[in-house]
Amino acid sequence: MTKPRTRIQERNSKSILDAALDVFSKHGYRGATLDQIADVSGLSKPNLLYYYASKEAVYKALLDQLLIAWIDPLRAVNPLGEPVPEILAYVRRKLELSRHFPRESRLFANEILQGAPRISDVIGGELKIQVDDKAAVISTWISQGRLNPVPPVHLIFSIWSLTQHYADFDAQVRIILGEGHDPFAEAEDYLTTLFTKLLTPTP
Amino acid sequence: MTKPRTRIQERNSKSILDAALDVFSKHGYRGATLDQIADVSGLSKPNLLYYYASKEAVYKALLDQLLIAWIDPLRAVNPLGEPVPEILAYVRRKLELSRHFPRESRLFANEILQGAPRISDVIGGELKIQVDDKAAVISTWISQGRLNPVPPVHLIFSIWSLTQHYADFDAQVRIILGEGHDPFAEAEDYLTTLFTKLLTPTP
DNA sequence: GTCTATATTAAGATAGAC
DNA sequence: GTCTATCTTAATATAGAC
Numbered sequence: 001m002t003k004p005r006t007r008i009q010e011r012n013s014k015s016i017l018d019a020a021l022d023v024f025s026k027h028g029y030r031g032a033t034l035d036q037i038a039d040v041s042g043l044s045k046p047n048l049l050y051y052y053a054s055k056e057a058v059y060k061a062l063l064d065q066l067l068i069a070w071i072d073p074l075r076a077v078n079p080l081g082e083p084v085p086e087i088l089a090y091v092r093r094k095l096e097l098s099r100h101f102p103r104e105s106r107l108f109a110n111e112i113l114q115g116a117p118r119i120s121d122v123i124g125g126e127l128k129i130q131v132d133d134k135a136a137v138i139s140t141w142i143s144q145g146r147l148n149p150v151p152p153v154h155l156i157f158s159i160w161s162l163t164q165h166y167a168d169f170d171a172q173v174r175i176i177l178g179e180g181h182d183p184f185a186e187a188e189d190y191l192t193t194l195f196t197k198l199l200t201p202t203p
Numbered sequence: 204m205t206k207p208r209t210r211i212q213e214r215n216s217k218s219i220l221d222a223a224l225d226v227f228s229k230h231g232y233r234g235a236t237l238d239q240i241a242d243v244s245g246l247s248k249p250n251l252l253y254y255y256a257s258k259e260a261v262y263k264a265l266l267d268q269l270l271i272a273w274i275d276p277l278r279a280v281n282p283l284g285e286p287v288p289e290i291l292a293y294v295r296r297k298l299e300l301s302r303h304f305p306r307e308s309r310l311f312a313n314e315i316l317q318g319a320p321r322i323s324d325v326i327g328g329e330l331k332i333q334v335d336d337k338a339a340v341i342s343t344w345i346s347q348g349r350l351n352p353v354p355p356v357h358l359i360f361s362i363w364s365l366t367q368h369y370a371d372f373d374a375q376v377r378i379i380l381g382e383g384h385d386p387f388a389e390a391e392d393y394l395t396t397l398f399t400k401l402l403t404p405t406p
Numbered sequence: 407g408t409c410t411a412t413a414t415t416a417a418g419a420t421a422g423a424c
Numbered sequence: 425g426t427c428t429a430t431c432t433t434a435a436t437a438t439a440g441a442c
């Protein structure tokens with residue numbers, strides 16, 4: 001759909017995307033139905049299709065809206081900062097994303113799991129650029145002896161993997177941990193230890 | 204379906220499950236169709252339904268068959284072995300599973316991502332028992348000073364997360380790494396470093 | 407902009423012949 | 425055990441009134 005002009009359009013567009021996030025993240029692209037999305041958003045199905053021409057269009061609009069926010073924490077890594085604290089701060093930012101935006105995390109997980117059919121261009125574009133950029137920064141830090149030698153891109157993968165796990169596999173995490181645990185609080189401590197030990201240079 | 208008796212039944216049952224693994228792991232439960240599974244298995248749809256009463260039945264049979272093999276590497280961790288090498292060996296076994304059985308990994312990832320509706324009993328049962336068992340072993344190792352103090356269950360989570368990432372997010376990994384990389388070979392080195400640094404006691 | 411009604415297709419499952 | 429034909433339901437999408 002074209003840019004919304006009125007307040008009503010604005011509000012409806014947003015509540016559609018919010019409902020779509022709910023439903024797509026829970027059932028995946030093909031498992032989600034327009035009926036469900038219409039239901040959650042409080043609009044009728046034809047009305048929903050007045051705002052977005054198709055199921056695909058809703059999904060794409062949603063992905064586009066989220067991708068920026070998803071890449072952003074990486075962008076914030078500061079080449080001029082202290083290496084270990086910079087990376088620990090990035091880990092914490094990613095973990096906060098998992099904690100507060102688990103639906104977004106699961107939406108991306110779903111998409112990539114199926115081979116990233118609808119976002120491989122963004123992964124190969126905007127995201128890869130950011131990763132390459134920060135990988136270079138990390139390489140510099142390593143060559144300066146301010147960071148233990150590790151393969152930079154795999155370091156980034158491991159940060160994604162470890163932080164997103166607590167959102168994506170939330171169901172499993174909670175069952176295994178049982179009652180009386182705050183997975184994210186415990187994860188923060190554990191991951192801080194892990195990356196500190198891994199990255200702090202040993203002379 | 205009941206236990207297959209003839210060779211033909213044996214062969215068809217197997218080729219159905221193999222086709223189902225292909226299709227379910229690629230599209231998730233709801234995204235997969237019996238038409239696709241029948242197609243891949245080389246049987247007609249009604250014939251497929253002669254072997255398994257429903258889509259759900261195919262999926263459940265597949266999950267059941269795979270769950271044992273999936274939990275097994277954890278079972279193999281030896282309480283009487285040397286702590287750090289035992290855990291490194293477990294990491295390697297899991298990574299080999301990801302490398303050689305990525306469809307299985309993605310099938311489980313899909314299932315858990317959707318809230319584990321069909322395997323929460325196994326996760327809360329067989330798997331949790333194994334995890335609790337090995338967590339106790341790890342705790343003992345820590346109290347003996349043979350392993351750095353880390354929360355045992357989160358250690359296990361991190362092993363799952365880091366190894367399965369290379370199967371589940373394979374699409375992203377390959378795009379970001381670009382040409383000329385063997386993700387799994389590089390992962391083995393990196394994860395060995397990571398867990399060695401994390402776990403080796405520092406006096 | 408929003409609705410009711412409906413066209414169209416796809417998917418899970420069954421009937422019944424062979 | 426396997427097939428063709430078909431039933432039934434559910435899902436995407438559109439038509440057209442208001």
